[in-house]
Amino acid sequence: MWRYIAQRILVSIPVIIMVGMITFTLVYIGPGDPAAIIAGDEATPEILEQIRADLGFDRPFPVQMGDWFWKLLHGDLGTSYFSRREITELITPRLQPTLSLGFQVVVLSTIIGITTGMLAAWKAGSRLDRNLMVLAVLGFATPGFWLAFLTIWIFAVNLGWFPVIGYSPIQDGLFAHIHSLFLPVMVNSILASAFISRITRSAMLEVLREDYIRTARAKGASELSVFLRHAFRPSAIPVATVIGASIAGLATGFVLTETIFAIPGLGRMLVDAIVRRDYPIIQALLMVVAIVLIGVNLIVDILYAYIDPRIRY
Amino acid sequence: MWRVRYPWLMLLLVSAAALAIVACGETETVIQTVIVTEKGDTITVVATPTATLEDRAMAAVNAKKGGHLRVSSVGSVQSFDPLWTTASSTANVASLILEGLFAYKEDNTLGNMLAESWDVSSDGLKWTFKIRSGVEFHDGTPLTTDEVIGTLRRQSERAPVFKLVWESFGPASFDDFIKKESDVTFSVNLTSQTGLVLDALGPQNFTPLIVTESWYSLPATESAPGTPIGTGPYRFESWTPGDRWTAIPYENYSSSSDATDGEAGAHTAFFDRVSYIEIPDQATRVAALQTDAVDVVQEFSQDLLPRLKEDPNVQLIANPPNRLLGHFNYQIPPFNDPTWGRQLRQAVVMAYDNEKALLAAAGTPDRINLCGSLMKCGTAWESSAGMEGRYYAQRVEDARKIVKDAGYEGYTIRVMDPADRQPAHGAAQVTREVLEDIGFKVDLRVMDWATMVQDRATPDRWEFFHTWSGDSVRTGPIGHMRFGEIQFDAWFNHYSDTDGTQRRIFEELASETDQTKIKALMDEMQAYFYEDAIFLQVGEFYDNWAANKNINGLHGNPGGQKPYDKFFE
Numbered sequence: 001m002w003r004y005i006a007q008r009i010l011v012s013i014p015v016i017i018m019v020g021m022i023t024f025t026l027v028y029i030g031p032g033d034p035a036a037i038i039a040g041d042e043a044t045p046e047i048l049e050q051i052r053a054d055l056g057f058d059r060p061f062p063v064q065m066g067d068w069f070w071k072l073l074h075g076d077l078g079t080s081y082f083s084r085r086e087i088t089e090l091i092t093p094r095l096q097p098t099l100s101l102g103f104q105v106v107v108l109s110t111i112i113g114i115t116t117g118m119l120a121a122w123k124a125g126s127r128l129d130r131n132l133m134v135l136a137v138l139g140f141a142t143p144g145f146w147l148a149f150l151t152i153w154i155f156a157v158n159l160g161w162f163p164v165i166g167y168s169p170i171q172d173g174l175f176a177h178i179h180s181l182f183l184p185v186m187v188n189s190i191l192a193s194a195f196i197s198r199i200t201r202s203a204m205l206e207v208l209r210e211d212y213i214r215t216a217r218a219k220g221a222s223e224l225s226v227f228l229r230h231a232f233r234p235s236a237i238p239v240a241t242v243i244g245a246s247i248a249g250l251a252t253g254f255v256l257t258e259t260i261f262a263i264p265g266l267g268r269m270l271v272d273a274i275v276r277r278d279y280p281i282i283q284a285l286l287m288v289v290a291i292v293l294i295g296v297n298l299i300v301d302i303l304y305a306y307i308d309p310r311i312r313y
Numbered sequence: 314m315w316r317v318r319y320p321w322l323m324l325l326l327v328s329a330a331a332l333a334i335v336a337c338g339e340t341e342t343v344i345q346t347v348i349v350t351e352k353g354d355t356i357t358v359v360a361t362p363t364a365t366l367e368d369r370a371m372a373a374v375n376a377k378k379g380g381h382l383r384v385s386s387v388g389s390v391q392s393f394d395p396l397w398t399t400a401s402s403t404a405n406v407a408s409l410i411l412e413g414l415f416a417y418k419e420d421n422t423l424g425n426m427l428a429e430s431w432d433v434s435s436d437g438l439k440w441t442f443k444i445r446s447g448v449e450f451h452d453g454t455p456l457t458t459d460e461v462i463g464t465l466r467r468q469s470e471r472a473p474v475f476k477l478v479w480e481s482f483g484p485a486s487f488d489d490f491i492k493k494e495s496d497v498t499f500s501v502n503l504t505s506q507t508g509l510v511l512d513a514l515g516p517q518n519f520t521p522l523i524v525t526e527s528w529y530s531l532p533a534t535e536s537a538p539g540t541p542i543g544t545g546p547y548r549f550e551s552w553t554p555g556d557r558w559t560a561i562p563y564e565n566y567s568s569s570s571d572a573t574d575g576e577a578g579a580h581t582a583f584f585d586r587v588s589y590i591e592i593p594d595q596a597t598r599v600a601a602l603q604t605d606a607v608d609v610v611q612e613f614s615q616d617l618l619p620r621l622k623e624d625p626n627v628q629l630i631a632n633p634p635n636r637l638l639g640h641f642n643y644q645i646p647p648f649n650d651p652t653w654g655r656q657l658r659q660a661v662v663m664a665y666d667n668e669k670a671l672l673a674a675a676g677t678p679d680r681i682n683l684c685g686s687l688m689k690c691g692t693a694w695e696s697s698a699g700m701e702g703r704y705y706a707q708r709v710e711d712a713r714k715i716v717k718d719a720g721y722e723g724y725t726i727r728v729m730d731p732a733d734r735q736p737a738h739g740a741a742q743v744t745r746e747v748l749e750d751i752g753f754k755v756d757l758r759v760m761d762w763a764t765m766v767q768d769r770a771t772p773d774r775w776e777f778f779h780t781w782s783g784d785s786v787r788t789g790p791i792g793h794m795r796f797g798e799i800q801f802d803a804w805f806n807h808y809s810d811t812d813g814t815q816r817r818i819f820e821e822l823a824s825e826t827d828q829t830k831i832k833a834l835m836d837e838m839q840a841y842f843y844e845d846a847i848f849l850q851v852g853e854f855y856d857n858w859a860a861n862k863n864i865n866g867l868h869g870n871p872g873g874q875k876p877y878d879k880f881f882e
Contacts, residue, residue, distance in 0.1 A: 031760070033767035040399050040518060047470060048770075050534045082391035082398070084536045093554055149596060157600050164600045165592055165607075167556065262592040262601075264555030271593070272389045272555075275733075277763050 001305065005298070012294045019290040020072065023283055024065050032277040034081050055081055068283065077287075078280035080273075087284045091266065097167055098258070098265035100177070102250055104185045109192035110243055116193070117200025117239075122227060124205055132197065139194025144253060148187045148260045155183060165262040184261045188253055192246045199242045203235035210234075236307045244300035251289050366419055369866055369878075370573060376865065376880040378583045384609040384876065385598045386589040390558055393549075394528065394537040396468055399518055405589050408576075408875050409560050410451070411522035411543035414442070414461065415515035416576035417871035421689065423515050424577025425569060427456065427523055427544065437506040437826070442514075443498050448567045450525055451548040458499040462491050463529035464521045471519040471533045478513040481823060482506070508826035516576075546582040546877045557590040575872035583880035602627065602859055609860040609867075611874075614735065615676025621859045630858040631869040634682060634690070637674050637740055637781045639665075639849030643808045644772035646724075653719035658846035659703065661777075664712035664751045666743060667705040667852050673739030674781070675854035682853040687839045690853060698836040699843030704850065709750050716752040725754045729769065729778035731762040737779040740851060744777065779851075808848075814841055 035051040036043075043051075052058055056067070071078060077087040116136070120129040156164040168180040178185075207213065208231055216230045217223075254267035262268075266285060273281035305311045388402035395407035414428040431442045448456040466487055469475060482503045483490040492500045501510055514521065519533075523544065528537040540549045546568070547560035562582035571578040592598045595613045602610045603624060613621075621627045639661075641648040647657050671681035685704030688694035702708070716722055726748050730741035745755045758775070760768070768774045810816045818841060822834040842850075858874055860867055866879040 031764040031767055033763075033770070036766045036770055037763060038398060043471075047534065054532075054534050080391065082536065084392070084538055090554055152597065152600050156604055160604065163606060164597055164604050165590070260594045260597055262556075262590070262594070262597055264553060264591070268389075268555055268593065272391075275761070275763060276391065278391070 001302070005302065008298050008301070012298075015294060016287070016290060017069075020069065020283070020287060021065070023286040023290075024068060027279050027282055028061060028064070034277040034279065037276060038082070068280075072287070077284040080281055081278050082276055087281055090269070090281070091284065091288070094264055094266050094269050096169060097181075097263050098254060098267060100170065101181055101184060101188070101254060101257070101263065101265065102247070104178070104181060105188040105192060105250060106243065106247060108185060108189040109196060109246065112189060113193035113196025114200050114239065117197040118204060118227065118232070120197070120201040121204035121208065122223075124201075129201075133201070136194040136197045139190050139197075142191065144187060144191055144256050145260060147190065148184070148257065151183050151187055152260075167263050181263070184257045184263060188250065188257055191253065192250065195246060196239065196242055200235070200239050203238045204231055207231045207235040233307060237304055240300055240303050240307065244296050247296050248293050251292065366574060369868070372865055373573070373581065373583075373878060373880070376583055378585070378880070380584050380881040381586045381588065382584040382609070382864070382876050382879070382881075383588045383590055383607040385592045385601055385607040385611060387612045389555060389591050389593070390552070390589075392536040393539075393541045393552075395522055396464070396471070396519060396524065396528070396533065397536040402589075402591075406541055406549075406558065407520075407522055407543075408545075409547045409587065409877065410541045410545045410549055411524065412545050413514075413516065413520050413522045414444070415511060417516060418577050419575035419868075419870040419872065421692070421871060423511055424574050425571055426577055427461070428514070438503045440501040440503075440510050441494060441498055442500070445567065445569065446497050448544050449565060450544055451542045451563055452525065453565075454525055454542075456523065456544055457496040458493050459496075460523050460525060460529065462493055462499055463526060464523045465491055465514075467529045467531065467533050468519055468521040469533075472513075472517055472521055473519075474509060474515075474517045475513040475521065477823070478503075478507060478509050481820075482509075505824065506826065507823055508831070509823055546580045547587060550586070555591060557588045559586060559588045561586050573878055575870055576875065577872075580877040582877055584876060587876045599859070602861070605861070608864060609858060609874075611858055612856060613859065615680070618677065618857065621857075626862050627859050628862045628864075628867065630860060630867045630874060631855050632858060632874070633869065633871070634853035634855050635736065635781045636853055637671060637736055637779065637851035639740065639744060639777060639779050639851060640769075641808075641846075641848065642772060642776050645776065647719070647721045647726075648776065650719065650721075653715075653721070655845055656715050657719055657721065660712035660715040660751055661747070662843070662846045662849055663703050663706045663708040665705070665747050665849060665851070666707060670740040670743040671852045671854050673743050674736035674851075675739075675856070680855045680857070682855075684853050685843075685850050687842055687850065688835055694832065694835060696836050696839045699840035703843050703846075705852075709747075712751040722752040723754055725756050726776045727756045727758055727774070729765045729775045730757050730759045731765045731778075732759050733761045736781045736854065737762075737765075740779040744779065748777075781854075815845070815847075 035048055035055060035057060038051050039048045049058075056064060059067075068078065075088075077091070079086055080090060083090065116132050120132045123129045152164055155161050162182045163180055164183075166180055168176040170177045204227075213226060213230055216226050221230070251267075254265060255271055256267070257263070258265045258267035259271055266288070269281065270285045272278075273285065384405075386402055386405055388400060390402045390406065391400070392398050392403055393406050395403050395411065412426050414426060415423045416426045418424040427444050427448065429443045429445045431440055433440050444456065444458060444461060450456065450460075454460075465475065469479060469487055479487070479490050482505050484502065484504055490502055492502060494500055501514075503510075524537075525542050527539070528542075531537050540552065542549070544567075546563060546566045548563040550559040550561045552558040562585070566580075566582065568579040568581070569577075573579045573581075590601075590607055592601055592607070596617060598607070598610045599613050599617045599621060601607045602621075603626075618629075621629065641658050641661075643649045643654075646654075648654050650657065667683055667685075668681070671683065672678065675681050682690060683705055684690035684695070685700045686695040686697065688696055716724075728741050728744055728748070731737050741757065745757050748755045758768075765778060769778055815838070818834060818838045822831060822838065825831050825834060858867075863882045864879055865882050867873055872878070
């Protein structure tokens with residue numbers, strides 16, 4: 001297993017390099033000129049050129065990319081064009097909101113998705129099954145921004161139960177932290193759990209048709225035991241895959257959620273950087289997202305071996 | 314036993330009913346205070362408190378200090394250096410913490426801030442300024458003319474009016490242009506007379522706001538690191554990137570002895586703390602105001618306005634107007650055509666539906682002003698010169714004939730449409746209709762603002778685009794120089810004065826000190842502006858701010874939205 005993990009990490013390195021090259025190239029060829037934004041409407045061409053030179057745009061493309069990679073190898077993500085601050089310094093305070101939001105959403109959506117999926121499979125064909133699946137379809141068909149505004153309007157503006165904005169860090173108290181993130185967590189969990197629920201149901205139904213399930217029932221195992229001991233674990237592989245994929249989806253979903261709920265996380269940082277064409281921040285964040293996704297895929301693969309003893313690396 | 318056959322459907326219905334009940338709940342309509350001005354066939358409605366300068370001064374006498382003002386800011390702060398960027402988020406920082414030599418009074422004229430007085434030599438070539446003594450920066454550094462001259466030197470390449478005065482009326486060397494006379498006096502030395510000296514030292518793009526050596530010693534093209542240190546009534550306290558920055562009163566603030574008047578004169582920091590909170594989404598901003606999560610909302614879309622008008626706890630403050638413009642490309646056909654270019658530009662101007670475009674930009678009739686004056690509408694500088702038959706004339710048939718006679722019927726005009734900026738986006742939609750009505754084909758190029766900022770600098774990528782400016786409110790000629798066209802060497806629409814008329818008028822204007830002659834020259838400049846159809850003047854539109862009603866002192870004039878001199882009732 002350790003050998004497999006080491007191999008996967010080694011294989012990830014060229015993947016990360018490729019991601020870096022592609023993102024750098026896309027950002028380079030994309031429209032938008034940060035120097036023009038910095039210069040403003042009344043800048044002279046000389047000022048514009050001076051700003052471009054200060055930002056290093058007057059150098060050839062391979063030199064710019066090589067310089068960026070060289071700094072990256074030394075752990076230097078670069079400096080923001082606009083704030084002139086180190087990107088690591090800018091990213092650090094924004095990690096906690098995004099990671100906490102992500103963790104809560106993954107936990108809550110997994111609990112909701114698996115529970116409702118199992119219930120639906122247990123009562124397959126019943127009214128409960130149909131109702132849960134209709135809600136699941138509604139869940140992943142609902143636009144995230146609409147659901148976000150709806151929850152703000154109901155739970156914040158009219159009922160006043162939760163704040164519209166005002167992220168509270170964990171160090172200010174766990175309850176205040178969870179309370180401040182409740183609405184964004186709820187919105188993302190509803191969206192993410194819908195798909196997990198559908199996959200859990202179909203995976204469970206497939207396993208429940210297996211011979212060994214029939215055998216377990218014939219031996220007198222209780223229905224609960226059949227479900228939890230015999231059926232759930234084999235059906236967990238596709239569910240784990242979907243949860244992994246949903247984490248990838250969250251990376252983009254948080255861009256929206258953090259913007260609407262004014263959470264000072266990485267998603268909003270990315271939006272701000274794109275609007276301003278702050279290329280070093282865009283590249284750094286895309287690299288972070290790529291590394292996280294590679295890590296999540298690795299964890300999911302390792303989970304496969306844990307879930308199914310037949311899988312050995 | 315009774316059973317629910319479709320519980321999920323029932324759940325939806327119950328939810329919908331609950332939403333309807335919530336939606337229909339308590340709304341007491343409160344009519345906002347409005348000023349209605351009729352101007353020809355145009356009605357301008359501005360929601361603004363009616364309190365006068367004197368009323369506000371009286372109220373401030375009895376005001377109590379204290380409280381935490383939370384302002385929802387527009388945009389994310391990236392740099393605290395207003396000498397480097399004109400971003401509105403940075404301007405918020407500057408307005409609270411830094412001060413310039415001059416600032417706007419409520420009537421849009423210049424008032425003293427760090428400058429206390431000045432003398433002009435008999436030949437008008439030497440202006441000697443005295444700065445306020447006893448002023449110190451927030452780090453304890455005393456203010457001297459070293460900081461003033463250092464700041465002016467840093468801004469000499471970027472502050473457009475300062476640059477213009479230096480280049481057109483000053484000696485070649487900066488050291489000969491600005492001289493230190495003593496720790497509290499400095500002089501501006503000219504080679505020929507101009508009436509623009511105060512404007513050169515006053516508010517403009519990249520206003521020279523006085524900073525300490527750690528900032529003024531940097532190149533103008535480099536953003537200063539760290540946090541701002543100024544002489545303003547509030548000092549910087551903390552910054553959480555992506556969330557908020559906070560300022561607290563500066564205990565040793567040395568206020569001007571002049572009376573409070575807009576951004577100028579004496580200021581008082583009534584609040585214990587002021588926070589600017591970043592809320593990127595406009596609907597969330599409004600919800601935050603309604604749930605008391607913030608006290609002031611700087612910007613929101615028009616469709617949210619009715620919600621706020623119905624809220625008895627909210628006051629609306631009309632901002633000074635924005636001017637909506639359209640730019641022709643002077644580098645490529647058809648608008649640079651040596652024979653027909655001017656007439657084609659005139660054709661667009663005379664056919665344009667200004668009202669429709671302003672409505673598309675601003676949303677409602679009470680937020681627009683059909684005003685074609687280059688100078689601020691409603692002031693003594695307002696002019697109608699050259700407008701007859703051109704501004705909001707809607708002469709579509711005449712325009713169509715010009716396009717046909719010029720041989721450009723069916724010619725494709727590429728209109729840049731920045732979909733993430735409503736004023737320009739809305740106007741671009743109307744422009745497409747107008748251009749098609751007069752015989753052009755239109756290639757509407759939808760893009761984001763950043764892309765447009767890049768593309769407009771590339772002459773072969775477009776023929777027309779819209780922009781707008783909040784700085785059109787200045788009284789006097791210099792207030793309108795920010796538009797590249799008036800400076801006859803614009804870089805982003807590549808306009809150049811072809812026959813020298815504009816340059817002549819401008820040079821006379823810049824040299825003139827007599828107000829009557831300046832007015833005549835402004836009229837002449839406007840007449841030429843319409844004759845040459847230099848750009849499309851669409852009109853003015855207003856955006857609102859909203860605030861909790863318990864904040865006293867907010868108004869729509871200069872300084873009316875700044876946190877100093879405001880207090881909780």
